[in-house]
Amino acid sequence: GENVEQHPSTLSVQEGDSAVIKCTYSDSASNYFPWYKQELGKRPQLIIDIRSNVGEKKDQRIAVTLNKTAKHFSLHITETQPEDSAVYFCAATIYGNNRLAFGKGNQVVVIP
């Protein structure tokens, strides 16, 4: 089955700087890649997703890039703010109603 790895496990950035989290996946059939943000004690919330027919998607300060050849995708957060501090999970699946295979999560800490 699909195996998703996330790096680094913890990332500390100064407020205003950029944060980048990388994920790799194993199954070349995977074609849908969501990113979830989980604040302490709250539910995972989808923040951005990308399908395999595009290489990049942007939503305000958040972007996701996908490299199908290398089987990795990355989350980019620009101009980080304290409220960006959270655990970020990447996932991969084959589009449809299938299971999500999650990475282990990254703790992002934005230092004011």
Add this chain to the structure above:
Amino acid sequence: EPEVTQTPSHQVTQMGQEVILRCVPISNHLYFYWYRQILGQKVEFLVSFYNNEISEKSEIFDDQFSVERPDGSNFTLKIRSTKLEDSAMYFCASKGGTDTQYFGPGTRLTVL
């Protein structure tokens, strides 16, 4: 905005006891999922449910686990005889006509 809800938020049980975790998916969604997250580990897929039957299950979802949609709104996960290693956060998710799986806040299960 509609949300997935889960009850209870925390369940403590003795080893060997049965537990039922409850979820109310978003009302017009048709696909339902259970995931779990053991402390410090990845979010893992357990089971997906569509059209009143299991559509996919993982190797974790053995005979001790069952799911049910007893009425038009609830979706339950039953663990027949809990083990210590069942201690985890259990997330319910639901999906409508888009790619996005919406997660509930989770139930923390502690098996003593």
